[in-house]
Amino acid sequence: MFNLLPENLKKNIKKEYNLRRVIIILLFFAFVQISFMIFLLPTWLMSNYKEEDINLRGINLNNHLESLNIASTTENIKSLNSQLSIMDKALSYPEIxxxxxxxxxxxxxxxxxxxxxxxxxxxxxxxxxxxxxxxxxxxxxxxxxxxxxxxxxxxxxxxxxxxxxxxxxxxxxxxxxxxx
Structure with missing residues (x-):
């Protein structure tokens, strides 16, 4: 097959072909990135809301446990004090x-x-x-x-x-x- 195109025109056609190829590849990557972002956005939003919810539940649980600890500790101290006072009365020794x-x-x-x-x-x-x-x-x-x-x-x-x-x-x- 004979090639009737001059050499400089061939070079221009090859450059243009390579440029179109690069543009197509870049557009394909851009399309993949945009579709990736579109499909990932709902998952990201849902996980963000779940994280906030878990943090809020953790704070509420810590506050509840602290209030329970304080109440149970106070009850334990009062119980021990009453037991110690009973023992102190029962075990009164002469002071030295x-x-x-x-x-x-x-x-x-x-x-x-x-x-x-x-x-x-x-x-x-x-x-x-x-x-x-x-x-x-x-x-x-x-x-x-x-x-x-x-x-x-x-x-x-x-x-x-x-x-x-x-x-x-x-x-x-x-x-x-x-x-x-």
Missing amino acids: IPYLDAVLSKRSKTINISGISYAVSDSKNAVLTIDGTSGTREALVSFVKNLQALGMFKTVDLPISNLAKDKDLTFSIKITISES
Whole structure:
């Protein structure tokens, strides 16, 4: 087949053909994009509204749970307080602080207290044990007599074995406390 077109016209026709081809391809992509947007828009709008609805439900649920937590926590605290007050009334023990103050106020300079223990036998009686050292026997006897003279204690017991030495005596005094 003979080609009767000149070379420059052939080039122009090829350029025009390529340009038309590119335009067709671009129009096809534009059509695909526009149709994609048109078909996707309803789905996007619906998911946006659902997201707002879920966020609103979450906020409402959090507010409701907070109000329930506050109410249940308040109820739990009130219940525990009532139970603790019942236990406090049932388990009333003699207070130790006034007795310790009395013991420490009667201590002389030669009496060194190394240990104090407190044991509750029942709701009305307790035993206070005082351990320590005394410089002299007379100071220890005087300390015990001063404690007995207070009249706060049911008994003040100093075992005789604690008075075996004249100086540097180790002692253990048992004091019975009774609240009536």
